[in-house]
Amino acid sequence: MPSQLEELVSFLHSSQPAVKQIALDNLVGFSTGPNAAIFKYDNYRAIQDLKDLARENSKLLVQQSVTILANLSDDPTMRRLTAEDTDFVEYLTWKICDLKNTSADIMCILLANLAKEDCITKVFSFTKKSGNDASIDGTVFKSSKVMDCLMDCFVKGFDRTLNKFANYDYLAYFFSDISRFRPGREYFIEKQEYDGVIPISKLLVFTEKYDCKTRREGVASTIKNSLFDSEKHEELLTNESINLLPYILLPIASAKDSEIDDEDMFNLPDELQLLPEDKQRDPVPEIICVHLESILLLCTTKAGREYLRSKSVYPLIRELEKNVNNEEISELCDRVVNMLMRGEVGNDQVEDLPARNAEDERDIESSDEESDGDNAIVEVA
Template sequence: MSELKELVGFLHDENPQVRMLALQHLLPFTMRTNPHFDIFREDDYRPVKQLKALLVDKPQIASQAATALVNVSQNHEVRRYLIDAEFVQTVLGIITNPEHGLADLCCMLLCNLTKEDDIVNMFDMKVPLREYSLSSNAIDQLMDCFVKGSNHGINQYANYDFLANVFADLTRFERGRKYFTEAQAYDDVIPISKVVVFTDHASVLRRTGVAATIKNVCFDTTFHASLMDEDGINVLPYLLLPLAGPEELSDEDMDGMFDELQLLPDDKKREPDLFVMKTHVESLILLTATREGREHMRLRKVYPIIRELHLAVEDEDIRALCDQLVQMLVRDEEPVVVEEDEDDVLVEID
């Protein structure tokens, strides 16, 4: 342990080569499963604070520091020393810089930081205006990076897939769900409508985060009507297409079904990742919370898709969720009751 403490002392050496060597030797100990991880708790987490400073050091040093920070930030106690506004601002600045080589590593770091509730303050942060965005709000630029930067569209060093998990964590908060479901002033587009189109993306990492983001928004029934608005977000086809297979459906089954779900090719594959598939079915169940949602799903023939999914999958958890969803769709609804009061109000029973 004394040798490790000596190495830590070299992290702020004036000689960059010394800092680099010290960091390289300490990197294996940044894994939270390493028996000597406690070295980073020494002296009120001073080594962690030094790693923060190294993130803006010379490129080779900064790269090693970013990797170390990704590793140590998996620890909840360490994250408390990383979540200050100045450091988060630094991380956001790197991510949104289209020429920075550490953008994706910092997306991974931000993904860990968003496990902390204090990260909600990120909605108030600003970053330098970039040519790919019309907004200096950090969250808006992250969204633009995610959408326009997919497959290295903005930064040759980054694909921004990890931002999907950042969005999933942000939608744990009411403020996050509100952001994702309201048209933004800078482009007049509802952010969740930009995200749902990636439910069939090649990256399972991106699909996983997108699925979780949609599900988190679905927890709030306030947004259900907007989510299912066919002139707006229209989330149902994006949830159903990954669940659909190549099975032939009858004309009766397809009557009212979304066009993109009809007459699928013989080689149509379902979502291969069971977690993503499970999350999509859970989102559909959440959307049955209101009578309006259930009736819309019946009209759009969700049942045949789920029926065939139940027959095709072997995973018992997914089959049980399919059963739960079907029960909500085939249930008898109580009739609408008219209360004869002075205002002649129609009361809808859910």
């Protein structure tokens, strides 16, 4: 016999809209932690119900159902049931690109959580069709591919000028996770037909967006994951239209790094030679670590190591280790120094680094927010 909560879950597929609304009102709070097990009732019927409700026209119904789906993504089975529904994921991605969508940001969180699944790479096959392009603004989105449109949302919409209801910050975590897979890495480091631009170059500016940890963290991990294919390193380092290295080094540099001599300073990338007095390092040690891991990946080849030496990366790393009291940062600095200062003999390969995921699945429980708005909690009531 079902419990009262399980019976409440069954109301999600009631034929009466008011009953479904009451069920959602009461179930949002049970979608995290041990209580989330109630959504397994009746062979996970609730997952399909929630996906159906996410397509409704009601702002409240959509926000609540997508919030619950995002929270339930912590469970591998429930996440898979959502991610493997190609029709729903295609709807979700295009709906994020609807510039009148009041629930775009919570949908970005759900999409980021679904990107834990290998099948998420199917988003690269989603293109405009008669059924999904009516709400897509052709003056903003020039590509017929949804991945390109999501990139446009992230890059052009960070200040809410595209959609007053969304800043698209959590797409950074989606990019981070999808770049763990080869199709994702290839997308970010290959020139796209619709605008002739290499996507990773569009993200680099956000490595120093210090008012948004979410963007910095997701972009840093996307850069790192995109560097796992070492054959692309030379182009990423030397192609002036990308200009990758300064955007990895600037977040780990500070105006207080005063003991770099004139010769080394002259060899640094131009962007790091005359830092303003108020230039600070990224305030989050974990993000600095991701950038150091990117530098380690660039040390994979001899050509990469020689390029980093020519750009005075070693003195910069030396200053970082000296001025930051953090054990993990110190350990990574030592590894970079060992790679750059050792002799060039023997195997040209370095140790493997794991592809860094974005944060664990984001749970949405209440309306409390951190002061910087980075771990945004969506109020759905």
